[in-house]
Amino acid sequence: MQTSTTAMRRLPNLTSLAFIAVAFLTGIAGALQTPTLSLFLSTEVNARPTMVGLFFTGSAVIGILVSQFLARRSDKRGDRKSLIFLCCMLGAASCALFAWNRNYFLLLFVGVVLSSFGSTANPQMFALAREHAERTGREAVMFSSLLRAQISLAWVIGPPIAFALALGFGFEVMYLTAGATFILCGGLVWKMLPSMPKLQAAQGATLEAPRRNRRDALFLFIACTLMWTANGMYLINMPLYVVRELNLPEKLAGILMGTAAGLEIPTMLLAGMVAKRFGKRFLMRCAVIAGVLFYAGLLFITGSWQLIALQLLNALFIGVLAGIGMLYFQDLMPGQAGAATTLFANTTRVGWIIAGSIAGPVAEYWSYHAVFYSALAMVVGAVFCLWRLKDA
Template identity: 55%
Template sequence: MNFKRWLPRRFNPVFAAFLIVAFLSGIAGALQAPTLSLFLTTEVKVRPLWVGLFYTLNAVAGIIVSFLLAKRSDTQGDRRRLILLCCLMAVGNSLLFAFNRDYLTLITAGVLLAAIANTAMPQIFALAREYADHSAREVVMFSSVMRAQLSLAWVIGPPLSFMLALNYGFTVMFLVAAAIFVISALLVWLILPSVPRAQVEISVDSPPIAPISAWRDPDVRLLFLASMLMWTCNTMYIIDMPLYITADLGLPERLAGLLMGTAAGLEIPAMLLAGYYVKRFGKRNMMLFAVAAGVLFYAGLALFKFKAALMVLQLFNAVFIGIIAGIGMLYFQELMPGRPGAATTMFTNSISTGVILAGILQGALVENFGHYAVYWLITLLAMLALWMCARVREV
């Protein structure tokens, strides 16, 4: 495999900074997300329905804020400064969770801070896309390598999260996350570039420019709905799995971190291979292959309940998430040329919308039918996503 076409000939501090910022932001997020349901259940002491409501409101706020910021970021202002602001809000959010155990405060002030903070990642990828275009780098591989940093972060983050939370407490865990966000903010401030807006030239052979409302494009709409369902499945799994393996299967709590870390580790080669072979097989076929792997993964969770099977199934999980996380974002960008911020945010908002559905469905299902029902439902949702994805045109 020849990567010379996208690697810089000499060390490039900006290139390295993008990778490090993506990695550190991913680490900080991976410290908080895997144990959030456990934190709300054990520390804040709320019922499963209120855990699901927290995820839902957090996602709703994230969609509203990120859409507003994305629209502005593609037309005016310095994207780098917006990323810096988001990192600082992430520091404040981590400190709030470190020292507060009041549900009402967390679901109001915490959700608002998180909504702004979570906008950082799509803006980092949008800036990276502009930087790659501006410096004539191979966009697909550059994006895939950046996305691989998030997967690497999730190899380390979940096991570290459970280790810190179970051995030293949630306060220490959130303080570590805050410190990492501070380092990320410093790198953004000192090293990341301010890339001038590219003017999109229209020619006879160029693809049509996305309309003001991308939702009017049936392919964008279908891809958004399919992606939403994929991330609904993934989020329901993340919310429910730490509770399911301890409450229903009687397995140790640390296994949740091990499962997430294993999947993230396997995602890295899956993501890099997808970025390399996407030109040969096409984005649509790669996505179909990924979602089919997701169907097998979730069906396996419903059928197998012992540790060895859960570990083996992470291979299918890695193929699923590794491909849709990297290729899915590029798919939106290709369907919406000239609008990297809006396209990336459309992708991340499909994740947020999936989180909304996941929070509602997981909480309601567990309250009424128990944890086991979750995995049959997400298998059906993954099959529906596969059907929708098959109807999106290739680009």
């Protein structure tokens, strides 16, 4: 009897470790591909700058359509574990296509669709983790924060590996490495993640959230989109601003990104620990205030060490947004973990579409410094939306 009890205690630990490993591997798969994509398109595919921009916009739009379609189906029917495995395999197929094909339009219309399935494995994994935590009585907030920290960790180490592989061994090796990561991830999903068949809902039951929750979900969607837009404008603009306007070393841009990503990890874990006591709305409001201070600081601070110190506010801004924002959507959309998680993921995609549309023209017609005024305006808009949310 004691042996049986011990085995039952070990199983959730193995399952938790499997979730952590899958979160990290899906993060690595994305971190290997995204940072070098513009370089790949311009050097390997010989795409013009306009076509490179079109590729990113098309990728975001296709990704939104694919992820929302899968999210609706996953919440209504089937086993989410099987869907995650399928997404990993299609993600690996996408990597193989990028490794061996150099036709722009084939990559855009076939490769992007396949890679959109691959990227959907991540939000679906978070949805499965939420369902598993609820059915087993585990603490969902802290567990999800721990998983989200793995994504940040992957983005700390993934981009340097991506550039080392692409520049040292070629893009073929880099994409095949990403594909192998997807295959390894799929194997872990199939062998280690729990199968969670959909429970039959009571007759007449509905998956829709209450009307007030739908209103709050809309405000939260707008707020998160504006916050990701500001972050996207910062990431697009910051390296050029540091080098061309501040005349600081190129390596400073990498230091700033690495510092922010490193600080995001303890921020996410701390937010997960205190979320139950202070509430998700309070933490999101703290994050957006930190964002206001961060982008206001960028307008006046120009020294190297001051910019590095400012990343603490940036880490609070993005760490809480990335960790708590997804959980807030899940709370507002009960019974729709897949749709809620994907909706949050799509705020990032929409934010990048808007950021790319604004940052380039503003920098071209005014200055790189002027882009931060636009980013600050986005965060101020997010403040308005978050203050319209009702207390749960």
